Ligand code: C2E
Ligand code: MG
């Protein structure tokens with residue numbers, strides 16, 4: 001009986017694996033068409049300066065309108081796009097669209113917005129990233145300083161020369177580099193002075209429990225003081241309450257992003273918000 005049971009479990013397990021693999025393949029095939037069919041869209045989430053309350057930038061966040069499935073969130077498809085290499089083509093579309101958007105917003109305006117764009121490690125190693133960025137900037141009329149590239153710590157921990165060279169090339173062009181999800185990766189911090197990084201983005205897993213949770217509070221304070229010592233700008237992610245914003249501001253955090261200021265929204269809604277904010 002035990003043997004039969006074990007065997008049933010095994011078969012069930014195999015069926016489950018097969019089902020998951022089939023689903024991934026299906027998503028991959030659908031994603032392959034998504035770029036060409038115009039199913040991808042960038043949403044924009046405001047970033048505000050805590051001291052003044054002014055909107056000074058935004059983060060571009062990808063959404064996929066998959067036929068028959070409604071809107072699909074990045075967590076459901078980015079890892080598949082990365083594993084299949086499709087992220088290079090998708091990432092290129094994201095960069096082009098982001099450049100075009102911010103170039104239009106900043107046309108003739110005295111206080112330009114800075115737009116943050118997420119980059120996958122795959123985009124660094126298998127692609128002429130700097131060349132692609134340069135082309136998108138030229139085609140859109142976007143100034144390099146209007147763009148900020150968000151990368152994760154894991155990219156830097158590879159200790160790869162090509163990554164270092166690529167980052168030097170990008171910052172040499174005038175782009176800013178931000179460390180996304182800061183604090184969630186490994187704790188080695190030596191990369192912070194080795195690479196040309198200009199901003200730390202404190203992950204929302206820390207921000208969410210501030211100021212209530214004592215250890216999270218201390219960790220956020222420590223991250224802000226590291227940033228200050230290294231003259232890095234800080235942005236807190238996932239700010240949902242005034243108490244969080246106050247705590248962050250009083251400990252020297254410069255920027256905030258989160259539902260308190262606005263959810264990620266389609267371009268038209270973001271542009272309406274921007275117009276109101278600039279009129280004020
Ligand atoms: P991320 O870069 O850390 O983006 C922040 C995520 O936190 C977004 O989720 C955003 O909607 C969410 N968020 C922002 N404020 C709040 C808040 O106050 N409360 C809560 N609960 N959540 C908040 P989203 O849009 O689902 O994106 C998830 C992840 O997918 C991103 O995390 C990023 O790693 C990845 N991603 C999104 N767009 C792109 C892209 O164009 N390229 C690449 N390579 N990755 C992307
Ligand atoms: Mg990000």
Ligand code: MG
Pocket residue numbers: 180181201203237
């Ligand atoms: Mg983040």
Ligand code: MG
Pocket residue numbers: 181203204
């Ligand atoms: Mg995150």
